[in-house]
Amino acid sequence: MTRRPQIALLSDGRRLHLQDGPIDLIVEARGRAGEVRAAYEAAARRFTGLLDELCAELLELRRGAEAQTSLKGVVARRMHAAVAPYASDCFITPMAAVAGSVAEEILSSMLGAATLDRVYVNNGGDIALHLGRGEHFSVGLMDRPDRDGVMRAMRIDANDAVRGIATSGRHGRSFSLGIADAVTVLAASASQADAAATIIANAVDLPGHPAILRKPANELQPDSDLGARLVTRGVGELSKEEIATALESGAECARQLFDRGLIEGAVLRLCGDMLVIGTKDIEEQRSRPLVLESAVA
Template sequence: MTRPTQIALLPDGKRLHLQDGPIDLIVEADGREADVRAAYRAAAQRFVGLLDELCEELARLRQAADPRQCRLRGAVARRMHAAVAPFAVDQFITPMAAVAGSVAEEILDAMRGAAKLDRAYVNNGGDIALHLASDAQFSVGVMDRPDRLGLLRTMVIEADDGIGGVATSGRHGRSFSLGIADAVTILAKSASQADAAATMIANAVDLPGHPSVMRCPANELQAESDLGARLVTREVGELSDADVAEALAAGADCAREALAAGLIDGAALCLRGRIVIVGALRLDRAPSRQLHGSALEQA
């Protein structure tokens, strides 16, 4: 039996929870009470049926993106394609690499179209679409591994920074990774861009052929994976300091190319407790308390 779409305020009365199948969103908006209510109504209305829209084109969304043209019809599907197209020129990537960020972005756009808000975010499992007006701020906690508790650093985003999306990818996340990064966190102009870039940069943090890295075909783990028979990372054994530095350097080179192309605004690459920063990303020291949840959480 299909579980119905879940739409409800959380117990704090401030945040909205939207869930349908694998899509699980936490939404919060700040502003006049009437505007917040209007924004939440718009979010709920746009959310209903969104998963069905994606499922209608799922076969094409799982195919390698064509950077020259988009044959997708749905608004979110086309948003996904636009986010991955710059990477598809010379690398394999499917629109699915940007699905979480694109869904978050679509809901946020619906909210912004319905009301004037001081601040709003849509968090889709750690991939966050963000709106900041005037002097608003948004704090996130960057985890060194998405699959466990504990923060590596905190980060404050200002309205003037022009950041509209934050995303994290790595081998411990919900999706398969071709690389060995524990986590790669990306800031970009939009959540869909951040999501696509996080996937590609996390893939680049790698040590091809290293005996401590165990891989297997993606379709052996998930028959319908968009990665097909490409080898995805399953386990990473002992690595020397030189190995860690080499893998991070490869990822940093990819991040610098994306930064130069205007695809990202900053990146934090984490592997075995070491972190490399690319761009103007400002990280504070780790906080004394822990935040529970996904790779990125509002602090």
């Protein structure tokens, strides 16, 4: 029997829910009623069969990224393009950008079918955005993704360069080589944000520290694209100095990506401490920094 994705409006009548296997999207578009309807229909059409497209090339998508690729699908090639800037420096596969790339593809299909004021496509916290003139989007920052409670809210305006947001860390849906509770990255696209969040979260680390429990990825998930590489499964008590050292390691990675134009900003969190990159400390390199505001209940 052919598997069919689940596609339905949520109870508020404004948001669309698209779910197929591990892909779980919440979509909201704003604009004229007819345009929103056309956009949601386009999203549903594009979503149908998208997981099958990715599965057809899954073996290659789980291989380390190389300069050349034989990937055929639009989303698969977007995934590869997002991780390619890192391939010469570390092991990374296109799967590091899968959530952001899927969100970006659904957003593209909607914008191709309708004229909209604002759209977000949220794929488990990795978000692709469209902001028309005068529009803005506020996103809540959580201390760690497996707990409730927003500690800050971040506002993105239409004239900001950010159109993608992604979060990675050891508490997320995927394995992490680092110890960050969460790293949230802002970038020009969701696929770029997704790849960069993985890289920066891996860099928040204290290699060889006895309080950090690590296991081979393929012992936890036999088909993991990380193979036998050690992933973080637990972090014991760390001193303030150790937390600062780990965060600074990730922050230096984030600064380098910012300088290369790969990200617009990042927020790194570990054991209750936080570092923000791309705003206060280097705001002179951008015409206007993004704004971090206190969260509103």
